[in-house]
Amino acid sequence: MGEFDLIARYFKRPVRRAVLGVGDDCALLQPAAGCLLAISSDMLVQGRHFLADTDPYRLGHKALAVNLSDLAACGAQPLGFTLALALPDVDAAWLEPFSRGLLALADEHDCELVGGDTTRGPLNICITVFGEVPAVGGATQALLRSGARSGDDLYVSGSLGDARLALETLRGQWKLAPALLKRARQRLEQPTPRLALGRSLRGLASAAIDVSDGLLGDLAHVLRASGVGARIEATALRDLLACRGTELDAAVPAQHQRDCVLAGGDDYELAFTAPAERRADVLAAARDSGTPVTRIGQIDDGPGLRVLDAAGAAISGAWAAFDHFS
Numbered sequence: 443m444g445e446f447d448l449i450a451r452y453f454k455r456p457v458r459r460a461v462l463g464v465g466d467d468c469a470l471l472q473p474a475a476g477c478l479l480a481i482s483s484d485m486l487v488q489g490r491h492f493l494a495d496t497d498p499y500r501l502g503h504k505a506l507a508v509n510l511s512d513l514a515a516c517g518a519q520p521l522g523f524t525l526a527l528a529l530p531d532v533d534a535a536w537l538e539p540f541s542r543g544l545l546a547l548a549d550e551h552d553c554e555l556v557g558g559d560t561t562r563g564p565l566n567i568c569i570t571v572f573g574e575v576p577a578v579g580g581a582t583q584a585l586l587r588s589g590a591r592s593g594d595d596l597y598v599s600g601s602l603g604d605a606r607l608a609l610e611t612l613r614g615q616w617k618l619a620p621a622l623l624k625r626a627r628q629r630l631e632q633p634t635p636r637l638a639l640g641r642s643l644r645g646l647a648s649a650a651i652d653v654s655d656g657l658l659g660d661l662a663h664v665l666r667a668s669g670v671g672a673r674i675e676a677t678a679l680r681d682l683l684a685c686r687g688t689e690l691d692a693a694v695p696a697q698h699q700r701d702c703v704l705a706g707g708d709d710y711e712l713a714f715t716a717p718a719e720r721r722a723d724v725l726a727a728a729r730d731s732g733t734p735v736t737r738i739g740q741i742d743d744g745p746g747l748r749v750l751d752a753a754g755a756a757i758s759g760a761w762a763a764f765d766h767f768s
Contacts, residue, residue, distance in 0.1 A: 502543030514640035518573030606706025
């Protein structure tokens, strides 16, 4: 099968919202009147971002999900995406489920595949996603990293740390019970982009970011952009692991569980801030979007990011965000 036969068989579909899609030198997208384009790219490389035995259906899902998570953090509505795919060879048994997983998530969020490229090489998946976000009176409603203010509450969506639990178990670091590993591995390989929550937070959240490289590291970007500090209440972290329970406690020490929550990475949840007087509105946005949120701390004027125990004392730890070149 040649390159263009591969594209036609697995990835070419009639467009519904785009002006022009796969088949020309460029795709054409038309954002709605009064909207700005939101654009993000992410690359997944075998051996770096995913294991060689990752289920191809889940990998197709994740390749798009990590990009949609960036749109969610911006409060954007997806429009379309491009796919650049390097393959060691044409393997129908891999391509068929990969494309199904990719396009199933695309259909779920009405995000069309509008172009891209294919080539021979080590397995490498690069997606660029396009969305739209309203601009009212010349001011964008996009959620940014730079709007957090002292006194704002600090929240995260969903659960954190489960993906890291799965990764370290697959590496042989820990031994999770099969049922726990299955749940954790689903979080690692098939994350849920929080698009509905992101849109619900427009005009409500003061700042937002998606948690991809670890909670503390990603929050540090918000603090730097906003010129503020923050404190996290360690007691609020205990319920963020979806795989918590006695079986987990027997397999993974409590300190390592906390490390997974604070710096695990691959969570693709939203961390965001909002004024304290709008807590009821945040809970309403969470309810309306069908997304659980947890208040984990507060923004303040003190420098840096501090994790505090129940007595208010700082907890020390060597937590660092994931960095491809460190």
